Amino acid sequence: MENAMITMKNINKGYMLGEERLPILKDINFQVNKGEYVAILGPSGSGKSTLLNIIGGIESYDKGEIIINGAAMSAMNEKQTTLYRREHLGYVFQFYNLIPNLTVKENIEVGAYLGSNPLDVDDLLHTLGLWEHKDKIPSQLSGGQQQRTSIGRAIVKNPDLLLCDEPTGALDYNTSKDILKLIEDVNRKYGNTIIIVTHNDAIKLMADRVIKLRD
Ligand code: ADP
Ligand code: MG
Numbered sequence: 001m002e003n004a005m006i007t008m009k010n011i012n013k014g015y016m017l018g019e020e021r022l023p024i025l026k027d028i029n030f031q032v033n034k035g036e037y038v039a040i041l042g043p044s045g046s047g048k049s050t051l052l053n054i055i056g057g058i059e060s061y062d063k064g065e066i067i068i069n070g071a072a073m074s075a076m077n078e079k080q081t082t083l084y085r086r087e088h089l090g091y092v093f094q095f096y097n098l099i100p101n102l103t104v105k106e107n108i109e110v111g112a113y114l115g116s117n118p119l120d121v122d123d124l125l126h127t128l129g130l131w132e133h134k135d136k137i138p139s140q141l142s143g144g145q146q147q148r149t150s151i152g153r154a155i156v157k158n159p160d161l162l163l164c165d166e167p168t169g170a171l172d173y174n175t176s177k178d179i180l181k182l183i184e185d186v187n188r189k190y191g192n193t194i195i196i197v198t199h200n201d202a203i204k205l206m207a208d209r210v211i212k213l214r215d
Contacts, residue, residue: 004067005161005193006032006055011064013050024050028064030211034160037187037194039203042213048197051213052163055195056089057081069160086114090154090162090192094169096146098138098153104145105134108152115157119190127189128152128182144175148182155186162186164196176200 011028014021024047032038042048053059055066057073066073068084076084090111098107105121112118125131128148138146147167154162164183168176177200184206187194196203204210 003033004031005034005036005069006195007067008055009065009067011051011054011061011066013047013054013059013061025054025061032193032195034193035187035191036208037184037206038196039207039210040195040197040213041199041203041210042197043215046213046215048213049165052165052195052197055161056091056163057085087116087157088160090157090159092147092151092154092162092164092167094166096138096150098146098149100138103135103137104130104141104149104152107138107149108156111153111156115159117158119156119158121156124152124156127185142175143171144178147171147179151179151182151186155190155192158190159192162192162194164194164198166197166199168198168200173200177202180206 008028008030011025012023013025014023028051040048040051050059054061099110102110105125108121108124112121125134128151130145130148130152133141133145138149141149168179171179180198180200180202183194183196186192196207
């Protein structure tokens, strides 16, 4: 479909445990349209991170097909997969993975080098509420401010697709809500497609759609 960013068709994934195959993802089918903000919910161990990593081209899958912006992932060679990750994909993790001796602004600029059409860093610092903190290093920031910085680093290359794996997992309830709201603002302002895994209930009010994974 023309409007589809991601189409998952009968995706299956398991891990070998000794002689036995432990199925993790069974016949996953869904579509995420361009510009959508979609949440994935599911209990711990249900395969949420595995699913995001498959979409991100970081993990392989056993069966099925993924179509990314019209292109079948199975047809991409290693170089094309790397290019897809670098040019079109942003990733936000639970633990911020910032570079400790770089400032907020410099950490965000690291992301800008990766894309061919980066956003204006100063403008982004304002959007993220980080303008007053731009010259601080990560150890001088709160958890929420560190996560804002890592969102900035992921979004500055203006990726078509932003994958967020429990970005609020290390934050308190209210800071989490602020971060989810910020991701919603990013989605509205820049139009990126966003897939987020989170346990925070507030997501139900913000996301366009919720996809549930069962145990
Ligand atoms: P979630 O993010 O929903 O908590 P994960 O995707 O991290 O779940 O993991 C799903 C299941 O797959 C878990 O039971 C986990 O133990 C298992 N798993 C994940 N990675 C591996 C691996 N490399 N080898 C074997 N089992 C794994
Ligand atoms: Mg996980």
